[in-house]
Amino acid sequence: MKNIRYLEDVSTLVFNKDKCVGCSLCTVVCPHQVFEMNDGKAVIVDLDGCMECGACVNNCPVNAIEVNPGVG
Amino acid sequence: MFQEYDEKKVKSTTINPEELKPSGMKSEGVTILPSMNGVSQACISDSGSLKPINEKDDSFEKYAKPGYVLSHFVNRFMDTDAGQIPVVKTEMMLKDMLATVGARAGITRNNYRVIPGLYAAGEPDENSEVLVTANFKLTFDILRKNLKKLNVWILVLDTVGVNVWCAAGKGTFSTRELVRRVESSGLDKVVKHRRIILPQLSATGISARDVKKMSGFSVIYGPVRAQDIQAFLENGKKADPDMRQVTFTFAERLILTPVELNIALKYVLITAVALLVISGIGPGIFSLKSAGERGWISIVFLLTGLLSGAVVTPAFLPLLPFKEFAAKGMISGSLFALCAMFLSSASSLGISAMIALFLFGTSISSFLAMNFTGSTPFTSPSGVEKEMKQFIPIQAGAVALSLVLWIYSAF
Ligand code: SF4
Ligand code: SF4
Numbered sequence: 001m002k003n004i005r006y007l008e009d010v011s012t013l014v015f016n017k018d019k020c021v022g023c024s025l026c027t028v029v030c031p032h033q034v035f036e037m038n039d040g041k042a043v044i045v046d047l048d049g050c051m052e053c054g055a056c057v058n059n060c061p062v063n064a065i066e067v068n069p070g071v072g
Numbered sequence: 073m074f075q076e077y078d079e080k081k082v083k084s085t086t087i088n089p090e091e092l093k094p095s096g097m098k099s100e101g102v103t104i105l106p107s108m109n110g111v112s113q114a115c116i117s118d119s120g121s122l123k124p125i126n127e128k129d130d131s132f133e134k135y136a137k138p139g140y141v142l143s144h145f146v147n148r149f150m151d152t153d154a155g156q157i158p159v160v161k162t163e164m165m166l167k168d169m170l171a172t173v174g175a176r177a178g179i180t181r182n183n184y185r186v187i188p189g190l191y192a193a194g195e196p197d198e199n200s201e202v203l204v205t206a207n208f209k210l211t212f213d214i215l216r217k218n219l220k221k222l223n224v225w226i227l228v229l230d231t232v233g234v235n236v237w238c239a240a241g242k243g244t245f246s247t248r249e250l251v252r253r254v255e256s257s258g259l260d261k262v263v264k265h266r267r268i269i270l271p272q273l274s275a276t277g278i279s280a281r282d283v284k285k286m287s288g289f290s291v292i293y294g295p296v297r298a299q300d301i302q303a304f305l306e307n308g309k310k311a312d313p314d315m316r317q318v319t320f321t322f323a324e325r326l327i328l329t330p331v332e333l334n335i336a337l338k339y340v341l342i343t344a345v346a347l348l349v350i351s352g353i354g355p356g357i358f359s360l361k362s363a364g365e366r367g368w369i370s371i372v373f374l375l376t377g378l379l380s381g382a383v384v385t386p387a388f389l390p391l392l393p394f395k396e397f398a399a400k401g402m403i404s405g406s407l408f409a410l411c412a413m414f415l416s417s418a419s420s421l422g423i424s425a426m427i428a429l430f431l432f433g434t435s436i437s438s439f440l441a442m443n444f445t446g447s448t449p450f451t452s453p454s455g456v457e458k459e460m461k462q463f464i465p466i467q468a469g470a471v472a473l474s475l476v477l478w479i480y481s482a483f
Contacts, residue, residue, distance in 0.1 A: 004320055004390045007455035028293050028311075029275035031318040031449065052452040053241070055275035069453035 011050040012068045017041055019064035026056035026065060143187075144168075145216070150192055154258030159192045162220045168213055175210050177330045184209040185233035190257040194223035198264040201305065203294070204250065205271065206231040206239050218298040222305065225262065229253050237449065240277030247279050251286045260288070269294045269309070272316060318449045325386045328447050332382040336440055340378055344371050350475070354482040362482065366425075370478070372416050373409060373433035380408040380433075381440025386447075397451075398442040398463035405437025406430070425481035431474035435467045442467075 013034070022040040027033070032049040035042045035056065042064075052069040135149045135156055136142075144167055146158040175184045186207045193216060202225040205215050212228060219226075229249050231239035239245035254260075254268070267290045270278060280291035295304045295315035304311055347370040352363030385392060385401045392400035409430045413419060418429055442463060445451040 004450060005395060006451045007395050007458060010455040010458055011452050012454055025280065028316065029272060031273060031296065031316070033313070033317060049450075050452060051450050052454060053276045055240075055273075058277070058279045059275055059281070061281050 005048065006051070008048045011047055011052055012066075013044065013047060013050045013052065014066045015042065015044050016064045016066075017043075019062045021062050021064075023061055025059045025061070029055040029059050031055070145213075153261040154190065157190050157192050157225075157262070159194075160216045160226070162193060162216050162218075164213060164217055172210055172213065176327060177334065186212045186228055188228045188230040188253060190259060190262065191226040191228060192224075193219040193226060194221075196223045196225050198262065200224050200263065202227055202259065202263060202268045203301065204229060204268050204274070206234065206236045206245055206274075208233050208235045208239075211235045215298045215301075218301055222302060224305075225259075227253060227257060227259065227268065236271045237273040237276070240274045243277060245274050245277040247277070247282045247286070250278065250283055254287045254289055266290060267292055271298075272296045272311070273318070320389075320449055322387060325389060328444075329383045329386055332386065332440070332444060332447065333378070336378060336382050336443075340374060343374055347371055347374060350479065351482075353479055366421070366478075366482065369416055369418055369421070370429065370432065372412055373418075373429045374436060376408040376412045377405055377433040377436025378440065380405045381437035382444070384408070385437065385441040386444050396442075396459045396463065397445050398438045398459055398467070401438040401441025402434055404441070405434040408437065409433035422481055424477045428474040428477035428481060431470045431477075435470040435474070438463065439467050 015035075020041045022037065022042070024037050024042070026035045026042050027037055030050075031053065032046065032051060034044060034046050034050045036045045037043075050067070052067045054067055054069075057063075057065045057067050143158070144165060145161050147161045148159050149156045150159055151157075171184065186209050188207050200223050203215065203219075204227045205211055207228045207230055212226075215226065229239075229245055230253070231244040231249070234242065234244060236245055250268075250270075259268075260266075266288055268283075269292045272293045273296055275293055278291065280293075283289060283291050292309055293311075294301060294309075295311045296318055297315070300311070300315040304315060348363050348367035351365075351367035351370055352358045352360060354362050381401045381404075385397070385404050388404070389397075389400065392403050394400055394403070409432075412433065413426060413430065418426055421429075442459060445456045445459065
């Protein structure tokens with residue numbers, strides 16, 4: 001997917017690092033590898049790759065992630 | 073494109089007859105002989121023979137029910153503590169392939185469903201893994217043909233005949249449906265362990281934590297694509313990074329275009345009629361001759377716009393400049409319009425007619441290309457909204473201008 005990219009700076013993805021407990025489920029479910037694990041916490045490595053599908057939001061056990069498509 | 077899913081219907085306690093039926097059967101009035109179709113090769117002939125289907129194995133007789141027809145993809149049945157479970161074939165039959173073509177073309181799409189419930193592939197036992205999938209027949213077919221050497225259970229959810237990802241996005245491949253289906257299928261009696269493997273792309277509709285809380289089963293997210301299932305299982309249920317990544321290859325894009333065309337078709341026909349009428353307007357108020365001649369040329373540009381926006385732009389998406397689909401559609405649409413200009417007799421109509429046709433073909437292409445954002449696995453809704461706000465005024469303005477020029481050019 002690295003060769004097909006959509007618009008930049010539009011994703012409404014918000015990540016709260018303080019809440020993250022490092023379960024790494026977001027890196028598993030994301031279809032675009034937006035997250036990576038680093039030092040026991042998730043980090044956003046490709047914000048523009050996010051398609052706001054909500055998979056990470058639904059599966060994060062501590063609600064550390066938010067995405068609000070259609071509110072921009 | 074998709075039918076609305078009635079959540080209330082799912083919640084209500086009235087018994088759905090489909091649930092009483094073992095999966096793998098469908099009710100179809102009083103058909104008798106066709107039920108043999110595909111069950112055993114020996115019985116496909118229309119000889120009307122009433123011999124047992126298979127001398128050695130009387131299991132079909134045992135499971136036969138008046139009024140029910142065996143699904144052609146079911147091989148046999150196996151008895152479990154949760155009742156009879158149909159065992160699916162992992163080979164595709166001609167019937168499946170033809171139906172796949174029909175579904176891809178958007179002809180049979182809405183009725184192309186599998187009855188939800190528990191199925192088996194191979195010889196699964198109480199320790200075998202459970203794979204969860206959607207009841208869109210294409211999705212089900214892709215899964216079972218990738219299970220050739222495996223012994224697994226398949227739990228089919230009712231996603232109203234929609235594929236995994238779209239269903240997850242629409243809320244039909246949901247935590248609630250999964251929990252409900254785990255219960256109604258008696259899965260806890262069939263397997264000793266408490267884990268289920270879901271396609272990764274269903275995660276949009278599922279909360280693994282809630283599934284665990286409500287059903288006792290832990291969710292494991294499997295690979296994106298069914299063809300990686302075997303490697304995933306052999307690998308100790310670990311997916312390689314590329315098994316986790318969505319792709320959108322040329323072939324994957326191209327296969328979506330018949331449905332794009334199908335959706336656009338109705339609007340194209342209406343527009344074509346409108347074009348014939350508008351093209352008849354001229355010095356003599358309305359002329360049939362002019363409606364035919366000028367109308368025909370304008371329809372050529374409508375069709376080039378359609379081809380460019382609904383087929384060429386999707387197929388060559390990464391090669392076209394700009395990130396906005398509408399802009400990509402303009403580029404390819406204008407190239408197509410220029411070609412049509414040279415190949416048709418448009419140049420004899422004068423400069424304002426030519427500009428009108430060019431603007432028209434380009435806008436149609438741009439609009440249809442923008443529509444394609446709804447079918448890709450990487451466009452964010454926020455991005456699409458931004459693009460639409462930006463480009464719809466341009467497209468509408470160009471069409472309006474082209475209309476004025478077109479009518480003006482007739483005088
Ligand atoms: S919303 Fe979807 S694409 Fe975006 S980070 Fe979450 S899982 Fe990945
Ligand atoms: S799913 Fe939530 S808690 Fe787990 S790693 Fe990602 S952000 Fe952290």
